[in-house]
Amino acid sequence: MVGRYSNIVIQLAVTAVLARVLSPEDFGLIAVVSVIAVFLSFVSEMGLGPAIIQFDDLTAAQLAGLFWITIAIGSIAGLTLASCGPFIAKIYAKAVYVKIANGLGLNVTLSCWAIVPLALLRRRQRFTTIASMEVGAAALSGACAAFSALYGGGVDTLVVKSTGNALLIFLMCFVWQRPPMSRPSVRGMRHVISYSVYQFLFNLVNYFTRNLDKLLIGKFLGSVQLGLYDMSYRLMLMPISNLTHVVTPAIQPVYAAHSTDTTIIFSSYQNLLRVLFVGGGFVGLMALTCSPEIIILAYGSQWTEAIPVFSILSFSITVQVVLSSTGSVFQALGKTKQLLKCGVFSTFTAGTAIGVGIYFSDLKLLSWLLVISFFLNALQGFYILASEGFGRSMVELFRPAGRVILGIAMLSLIVGVGRDQIYALSGNALLRLAIKVPIISAFYLMMIFVTGDVAFLRRMLTVRVRQSPI
Structure with missing residues (x-):
C-alpha cells in the first residue's frame, strides 16, 4: 500500500506538470502508438509471468529457458514496433509517429526482458522490493519527463517518461533478482504451456x-x-x-x-x-x-x-x-x-x-x-x-x-x-x-x-x- 500510493502521488504530480505544458494533441499522438505497444507487450509476455508464479516446481534450467525466450521475443517485438513507425505515420498522416514508435519499441523490449525476474520476485512474495522498484522508477522517469516538458520536449516527453520507467525497472531487476543464467531447458513444461496459453489468449482479447x-x-x-x-x-x-x-x-x-x-x-x-x-x-x-x-x-x-x-x-x-x-x-x-x-x-x-x-x-x-x-x-x-x-x-x-x-x-x-x-x-x-x-x-x-x-x-x-x- 505504501508503494502503490506513493506511486499515485508521483504520477499525479508528474501528470499535473505535463498536462499544463503539453497539449491534448500530444497525448493523443502517443496514445495511438501506445495501443500497439501494449498489444506487442501482451503477445511477448505469452502468459508466462502468472505461470511462473503459479508453478513453484520449475527447475533453474526451465526458468533459464523461459528467461531466454522472453529475451528473444522481446527483442523481436521491439524491432517490430520500430519498423511499423513509417506505416503508422502514413495511416495518420503525421511523420512524428516514426520517432514515437522507435522510443516505445525500446519500452516493449525492456518490459519483456523484465518478465521473468519480476515474476520470481512476486512468487517469493517480495512485495516491498517490487514497490521500491516501482516508486523509484516512477520518481526518476517522472522527473526526467517534467524537465523535458518544461524545456520544450513536446510529445518526446511522454516517450521519455514511459521508456525511462521500463529501463529503470529492468536495471533494478538485476540488483534484487538476478535472472536465471544456468543452462536453459524447455523440457517438462507441458502444464506451464497449457496454463499460459489461456492466459495469453485472455491478455490478447483484453x-x-x-x-x-x-x-x-x-x-x-x-x-x-x-x-x-x-x-x-x-x-x-x-x-x-x-x-x-x-x-x-x-x-x-x-x-x-x-x-x-x-x-x-x-x-x-x-x-x-x-x-x-x-x-x-x-x-x-x-x-x-x-x-x-x-x-x-x-x-x-x-x-x-x-x-x-x-x-x-x-x-x-x-x-x-x-x-x-x-x-x-x-x-x-x-x-x-x-x-x-x-x-x-x-x-x-x-x-x-x-x-x-x-x-x-x-x-x-x-x-x-x-x-x-x-x-x-x-x-x-x-x-x-x-x-x-x-x-x-x-x-x-x-x-x-x-x-x-x-x-x-x-x-x-x-x-x-x-x-x-x-x-x-x-x-x-x-x-x-x-x-x-x-x-x-x-x-x-x-x-x-x-x-x-x-x-x-x-x-x-x-x-x-x-x-x-x-
Whole structure:
C-alpha cells in the first residue's frame, strides 16, 4: 500500500506538470502508438509471468529457458514496433509517429526482458522490493519527463517518461533478482504451456477490450478528441488500478499456496470483495461528485471539455475496482480457461459499445455505452468465478457485501440525479472541492456505519494484525 500510493502521488504530480505544458494533441499522438505497444507487450509476455508464479516446481534450467525466450521475443517485438513507425505515420498522416514508435519499441523490449525476474520476485512474495522498484522508477522517469516538458520536449516527453520507467525497472531487476543464467531447458513444461496459453489468449482479447477505443477514436474522431477521452479514461483508471492493484499482486501468490482448499480462498475473497466495495464505492462517488474540480486541478482549465466524459466514466469506477480482482483469483485457482471466457465476452460488449459510439460520432454516448458494458462484464465474470471457480452461487459470494452494495447504489443515484445542481456551486475549483469532499465523506461514513461495514473493517484490521495474511 505504501508503494502503490506513493506511486499515485508521483504520477499525479508528474501528470499535473505535463498536462499544463503539453497539449491534448500530444497525448493523443502517443496514445495511438501506445495501443500497439501494449498489444506487442501482451503477445511477448505469452502468459508466462502468472505461470511462473503459479508453478513453484520449475527447475533453474526451465526458468533459464523461459528467461531466454522472453529475451528473444522481446527483442523481436521491439524491432517490430520500430519498423511499423513509417506505416503508422502514413495511416495518420503525421511523420512524428516514426520517432514515437522507435522510443516505445525500446519500452516493449525492456518490459519483456523484465518478465521473468519480476515474476520470481512476486512468487517469493517480495512485495516491498517490487514497490521500491516501482516508486523509484516512477520518481526518476517522472522527473526526467517534467524537465523535458518544461524545456520544450513536446510529445518526446511522454516517450521519455514511459521508456525511462521500463529501463529503470529492468536495471533494478538485476540488483534484487538476478535472472536465471544456468543452462536453459524447455523440457517438462507441458502444464506451464497449457496454463499460459489461456492466459495469453485472455491478455490478447483484453487488449482489444481496453485499447480498441483509442485506435478508432484516433482514426475517426481525431487526435484532439482522443486526447480528451484518453486523459479522462486514464484518470478514471487511477483509483481502479491503485485500489485493486494494491492487493492483486499478492492475490495469486498467496491464494495459489492454498489452491487445494477453495473453501478458505472463498471465505477470504468474500471479505476482500467487501473491502473493495467500501473503498471503491467511496472513490467512485467522490469522482462522480467532483468531476469538474478533479479535471481542472489535475490537468488545468484547458481540459474542461473532458469533464463530461470523466463524469460519465466515473459511474463505473466502483464495479471496475471490484471486477479487477477476479483475474488473479482465476489464476490462483488454475482457471485460466474460464478467465478467457470472461475476456471474450468483455471484448464483445465493449467492442459493440465503441462501435455504436464511433458510428454516431458522439464521445458522450460512447462513454455511457462503455459504462453499461462494464456492468454486464461484471455480472458475467462473477457468475463464472462463483459457479465454475468455487462451485458456489454469485448471491452467496456477494452476501456479506450486500448492504454496502445497496448503499452505494442509492448514493450514486442521488448524486447522479442532482449532479447538475452540485456542479453549479460557485467559487474556484479548490474551494468547491474543499466543500464537496467533507460533505460526501460524511454521508458515506454514515452509510457504512449503518450497513455495519465500519465494524467489519475494524474487525478485519484487528484480525490481520494478529493472524496470517489469509
